[in-house]
Amino acid sequence: MDFRTEHISSWLLYMFDATAQEWLKCCNDDVLRAEIRTHCQQLVKSAYTHGDRSALEQVHKALALIYTKDFSSAQIGTIECEMQPILRDISAIFEKSMIDHEIKQFTHGWLEDVPKDGQLYVKWLKNIISKHSSSVHPLYNDFLGLHAQSHHLAYYLAQETNLDPRFDDILAFLQVGLPVEPKLELAQNYFDEMGNGNPAEVHSHMFKTALQQIGVDDQFLQDNMLLDAKISGNISAALALSRRHYFKAVGYFGVTEYLAPRRFKHVVNAWRRNGLPESGITYHELHIGIDAVHAKGWFNNVIIPAVENNIDVGREIAIGAMIRLNSSERYLNSLLQHFENQYTAIDNA
């Protein structure tokens, strides 16, 4: 298997089955290491400079594989394999292009009047979120809320696996090394995700129940993830995994907490309208209430203390929030387009 002739994602899958000795040989092979980096740099150039969609797909397929490893615990067969030097070389190159690409899409000048005062900052940021076209999106407010059938909901929930099932781990990463006040806010949010110690109320478990009840299994996930859903999941993972991205992550995930209640009520409506089992919608119904509390705590106890320490932090948090708003919108547009294409196909049949 050679990454120069095969896809880099195929090479990664091959290497994930390699021995510790093979990984060590790879890590110590100066020529190979340089070639991997060159290959990755060429790939992001094709993807982001030349707009090659298959290169973009490769970048995000590979990143998703790496991040899935980062969010997984040990597997006994591979515990001797030191993969980090290679994986971080690849992810550093892909990640930089992915985030730079998001930042390039910003409107000029929107960060010029970032308020210095914490309370004013939060008001300013909430206004940006609410005015963004991702905030009240027809995928939720029209399609899911009023029209979606059970198979649409299944497809939608499959896309959402790019974030929801790992939200507890995202919070665990974000809280590393923080001062007591924001750390406690994230700790409480994390412990809520963990059902406050009650196994039946662990959120990732509830989300899994929804997937099971609507017939989404691993094969369905493998076959049906939209590229924009993968990109959204990769941005979420990147911002959570690297400590240096903490401020961007605070803005990014602050938006997810803030928008969840107004989005999830349409999911609940769709679920009930389709007469699906009540126990499968607990996760979304719970988050309508709890995420309003989490968003408030996030703004008051995580964002305000960070911003009041430094205006540059305020800018970084806003950048993270805007990355979420834009990437979420592109993903929701793609998803709506996907559903509309299905209708067109049926009409034309």
Next chain:
Amino acid sequence: MDFRTEHISSWLLYMFDATAQEWLKCCNDDVLRAEIRTHCQQLVKSAYTHGDRSALEQVHKALALIYTKDFSSAQIGTIECEMQPILRDISAIFEKSMIDHEIKQFTHGWLEDVPKDGQLYVKWLKNIISKHSSSVHPLYNDFLGLHAQSHHLAYYLAQETNLDPRFDDILAFLQVGLPVEPKLELAQNYFDEMGNGNPAEVHSHMFKTALQQIGVDDQFLQDNMLLDAKISGNISAALALSRRHYFKAVGYFGVTEYLAPRRFKHVVNAWRRNGLPESGITYHELHIGIDAVHAKGWFNNVIIPAVENNIDVGREIAIGAMIRLNSSERYLNSLLQHFENQYTAIDNA
């Protein structure tokens, strides 16, 4: 600054102040990358094959700097610096030698009769822990329990900063990607560390209070860390930070939870014997009770389910436990030796 002529730790400190552009240049410099790896490989050879103590000090000074970064949140001045490719190249080489060195010291054959049954396994492991000379160590049972003065306690607590202040983050890392049962056990342990949401009862805050009341500040820590305390802290960090080390970490930190109550009662005695302020010993007193509960939960809800899935997992957990017992003993021996040398110096004065 050149790592070929200066210490690698000095080069890292220099690079931690470098610009994002300098880091990017470093990451993309194939020759430099190869030279860094070669340099690190020579250093571990000097340290571990030739027994060069100053090389060993360099390895652990550099590792401690890298791990401190890994346990720190973002600093606004360095958020654009992508350090991971370089840091993981260095830490992979140092870490492998550090862990291999621990494993080389094991007695032949001790892993031959690892029980397959979970309950029997725990009994077997507890017996190994209790019979190890690190379990009832004279540093605790004699010196701290009966003789230590306030300045000895200060020196002891300074060494202990290699683990205690980051135990919440260690648990946060360990719980990533776990099944619900062990994840909940670690989540509950983590939330206890976070004072169950009460700022005044956050354990890292309590530990800080103890340090402040006994006069240990950052300068004292910089000037007084024993090499064996640094090594112990580096092993703890390595096992917590890499998902692949999870099973070893489960054994390693299971020992710390299991031994804390019998060790900390001597610290409490020393504190009170010296008439130090009562509020400074809350952390240690609390852990005498709570770590007995945590150890029980750790053995029942983390170790047993893992072992019953796979006998190889049982071996890995035992390896982690033995690494903790041996490295803890070496650290306690060094610390006791340090105190005894002080007495000899006074006697000879």
